[in-house]
Amino acid sequence: MRPRPGRARLSVGFVLARRFTLCAFANFVDVLRLAADEGDRSRPILCNWAVLSDSMEPVPSSCGIGVQPQERLGDPGRFDYVVVIGGLMEDDAVLPAAHRRFLQDAAAAGVPLVGVCTGAFLLHQAGLLEGYRCCVSWFHHADFLERFEGLNPVTDQIFVVDRDRLTCSGGASSAHLAAYLVDKHVGRAQARKSLNIMIIDEALQAEKPQPGITMEFKTRDPMVLRALLLMQQNIEQPFTVAEIARRIGHSKRQLERHFQTALGTSPQAAFLDMRLSLAHHLIVTGDRPISQIALECGFCDSSHLSRMFRRRHGQTPQALRQGHAQDRAGRV
Template structure:
């Protein structure tokens, strides 16, 4: 599954006209993967499956229109963050045999860099004009290799603060699912890697093949790069890295709210520091900000899901539905039930129907 037998010349896309069904047809899209130790399996698999499904008719998986392979300097098996191991198929060799080189990152603390052989290979690819792709924390690895200077890059909102801390002076994009900046493409990982792969398939193979891949994977439609990353939309905008990190911790603990003291402990700051930064940056307290995040999530669930008020209360860290309703009315001027009711029902309640005498 992880290798393709065909290749393209000098890293240039093959002619995209006149597709046939022969196994001997030159693929229009050829991708080489570099897997970091403890890479994210989901992001890698989503990307590969889009290529696989676009490469052939039906679900036969023949690498005709696309091919793909995992390359390595040592050919040692590479463990993913989930423990699943992938065996590379080819040595690094000449990067020009690919249209794109994709670096799949994983757990940051276990992948400080890729090593000199990979850095040499990636720099050779960049000098040859081969676009480089960073998946998940692959953007970190490309930047450590000196290959993202002057480029915009996409990182997951979960790792945004980590990126800022490690790479001073950069402003990564954490509110889009992927970013295409000339010959550098980066995405936040997870399902967004399927959408980035579909973008490449659309460009080199065809829109029909890209749509077919996503539909077979039970993904409705291809999303554009500007699509916001899934998560809780925060109205709390700030450039303060301490406040940003605290807000992300709050997002990750919506169903089981933690104290400001615990947030400060996890961040290595004092409670007073956290409170001072929130006041200066957002003119509010961390407690109020956390409550508003939970209420925003409750509002989102009441509008977009069919969950009961009681379940929404549990999911958003409220004691019960009554507690949620009180806080909800204070914030939005209505109860969760009233938000969900059709407008026509609310009008009929407000204006009594007059009967004929």
């Protein structure tokens, strides 16, 4: 696509929610910055971008660092995309009325809207996601269902493109969504260059699963979800069930009853399944030593991992890796 005279090939306006996620914003805008010019000189030639506001006051991020807006809201038609960067899910997490009207005007003018991190919540609050599929982080899946009845958010992909609505789960996925837009409007070489400079190996397609391995457990029970998240955050040094229960403010028996009702299994078995699933992923997607994978997944040593892995998968980690390598060689 050739650039229009006097205009960048890709122009993006950013609307930042109060206490937005700085990482998600930085990843998105850095892909644009690196694609916009030769090398990393950062001149907004092929791409341009601006942080928008009605008040022009600094917007605080979730980590406390503020970002100064560059332009007032104005006409949304001057942008190819308007991107809403969400952040902390608080009871009063809503956009100011002027920002909601700006987004509604953008939608009416046919400007595609992008929701990053919890930006999907904010787009929906503005009435702009009805009839659209949207991507939500697995971490916020239960929150979305609780707040927005009748919607079915996608939590097993890193981003979703549904006509003129694009949503992503935040974090590193915002870089991949930005690269998708650069690829579409500027060129694949520029998208690849941006990611490479950011030390990201390759662009991931929308269908790439989110890395939150708790999503293999299908439940909306908030106690179970909190326990699963705590397990995931402490895989290398697994807590006992009693310690997990204590940390989330419940008794061991309560936690065990909730797991049995929600998942038909015990917390111990679910934690083991989680650790073995992570081990399986690391074995087939990388070349780390099995002994290192064992320690990273909370097993005493490679022998301990091998015993548990054979019971679950019917083969040892070494046999799985060898078979996977042979399959890949056969497809080449």
